[in-house]
Amino acid sequence: MKLVITIFLSVATTLAIAQYQSKSSGNWNNPSTWEGNVVPNSSTADIEILSGHTITLNTSVSVRNITITNGSLILGSNTIAIYGNLGGLQRNNMSSNTNTELQLLGGDEVAPFEFPANIEKLKKLVINRKQGAISYHSIDLDDGVPADGIVLVLTHGILYMYDASIVYLNSKQIQADIPCSDSSHIDGIVQRNIPKNSGVYTFPVGNKGFCRPFGVGLQNGNSDNINQVQFLYETPVQHDNINYNNLPGGIIQYFYWKHTVVSGGNPQRRLHYSYDDFPGVDSDERTESMTLANSNGSSAWDKATTPWTVNDNSKWVQFDNANASNSEYWTLGSVLSEINYENLHLPIELVTFWARLFDELRVELHWVTAQEVNNHYFVVHRSLNGIDFTPIDTIMSQGNSAEFSYYEYLDEVLFAETSILYYVLRQVDMNGDFTESHVIEVLLPQKQTQEIKPLDCKPLQGAIYIQIDTEQRPVSNIIVCDMQGNVHYELSDFSEMTSQFQVLIPVAGNKIYVVYIRYGDIYTSQRMMVR
Structure with missing residues (x-):
């Protein structure tokens, strides 16, 4: 029994959230940088940087939440694992360089990590949190490539790239295959530099929760062969303009890729799919019917003359060699009229x-x-x-x-x-x-709060009594709710109130309630048990 109790206490201690505040500018692992002279380094550590302090990360650390109220955090050539999020008025003052490794970890309930403006270059990015991450600016992962070539690890969670921002993977030293899935991919534009005669390089793209990678290979080309790919889970452009002579079974009507050859030689293309994209169509039918369809955005969808191969076990279709088409838009088409891709419908x-x-x-x-x-x-x-x-x-x-x-x-x-x-x-x-x-x-942000004075509020039998001198303490809002968030009383109009405001609020007994009273910019709260 004693052993069980000891283990339980150890777990409880591990889960406790620790609060740290900066005391002065300095290196992260210097105790004098932090209040209490304790260096934060755990997945349960919440830190706040304030008073204009500049903290320099000079060792690899783990933290839960980072709040930059007034100051800055320089990550440098180290690894930081964040299990929570980044906030504060000066959250954009967290900066990185080409040797920084950023790990975004945490459980299923942790909110998406929003990249601050000054995290633009990284040596390595790891995402392993269900809600993923969001960036409104481009992220460069190609300047400090490690020896193993792994710069992006998408274990769990989607990286959403908004405002036409790009994930740059331009180094030829980056691994060819970047594993991805419906729950872990890049929702946005990916740019890669494809080396010649090195096989097919994967673009780990997806959209709206669906991952459909795109592959590019080069048999010929220049020293730099820059390609951009984005996957779009929506009706293809020119979807009703199809050359049915070459595509008698039409094209898939609910997704397509945009592939741009920025520079370099003609590529070999590979389109990945899921069996779920073809309800009612078996493996033999997919293998016999599928081809790569393309359009330039104004022309009819058509199939190329380049030979292709369908590998239904690996779930892709690709050209057997380089294809000279300059078309940017690609999707899956059917060369068999009896297997009509336009009649496929997905479940809700x-x-x-x-x-x-x-x-x-x-x-x-x-x-x-x-x-x-x-x-x-x-x-x-x-x-x-x-x-x-x-x-x-x-x-x-x-x-x-x-x-x-x-x-x-x-x-x-x-x-x-x-x-x-x-x-x-x-x-x-x-x-x-x-x-x-x-x-x-x-x-939620931490509001400026203080406890309600005992004279203002107290529990009674089956009720809550509130009494406030509104002349001395002007009130703008009163709310009473239970611990599930149900509002039992709310008042925001005090225009006709006397200087001595009183109210008796009937509530169910044997429950815990929270009373919130707002005095100007001050939020006050008191939790109480009503018998």
Whole structure:
């Protein structure tokens, strides 16, 4: 029994969150840099850099959350593993160089990591968190390539590249094959430099939760053969303009690739697919019908004269050698009229569900569905502890659709006492059947708070009593909620109140409640048990 207790206490200690604040500018591993003279280095360490301090990372470390309130963090030629997120008014003051290794780790509920503006170059990037990462600027992974050529490890989580930003993999020393999957890929543009006669190089691209890699090989070419690839899970351009003489079975109608030869020789192309892309079509039918179809964006979709091979075990179709086509748009086409790709329809599914902090009082939720049929509505559930979820709103379906449907919802979180909110999305069919999404997590900023004075608020039998001198302490908002986030009382209009405001709020007994009172810019809170 003693052994069991000892192990339990050890685990509990490991899970405790430790808070660290900078005391002065200096090296990370110098104790005098931190309040308490303790160097932070664990997956449960929350650090805050303030007072204009500049911290230089001179050793490899692990942290949970980093808040740069007023200062900067220079990563240098080291490895930093982040299990939480980066925040603060000066979050963009975290900078890297070509020898920095950044590891974005954490559980399924950790919010996406948003790249700060000064993380532009890295030696290596590792993503192993379900919600992935987001960047609004290009990321360069080709200047400090390690000896093994591994600069990008996509274990779990998607790297979303917004605003036409690019992941640069221009070094020929980078590994040829970069493993990826539906849950781990790059949603955006990838650029690679393809060496001659070195096999097919993978572009680990995907879109809207679907990974469909693209391969490029070179038999001839220049010293630099720069290629860009992006995968788009949407209706192809010119989708109804098809040369049916060469493609009697049409083309896939719900995804395509954009492949640009920036410089260099004619490439050999490889298109990857999933068996799920072909409902009702077996292996022999795929092998006999599939080819590479292309269009320049204005011409009809057609097949090239270059011979091709379908490898259904490895799930790709490729040209047998270089192809001289300058067309940028590529997808899968059928050379058999009896196997018509245009009649293929995918099942209904939730493609993606994610959230971000819109401002300090609101959370913005986004989700995308594909091929909606018989979908009635969605219910958004919120939790303060990740266990007890409460429905907060219902959003009706946009109706049956063969295209992607996009939804968003803005959640007011003024009363959230916790620093983390959790959400689950329930999708309900017309017949009442439902499915639930994964849990997502949103970090909230730390508000300026203080405890409510005992005279202001106290629990009674089956009620909460609040009394405030509004002349001495002008009030702008009062909210009472339970630990599941259900609001039991709310008041924001005090225009007709006397100087002595009093209210008795009946509530259910034997429950814990939180009272929030806002005095100007000060948020106050008090947790209490009502008998």
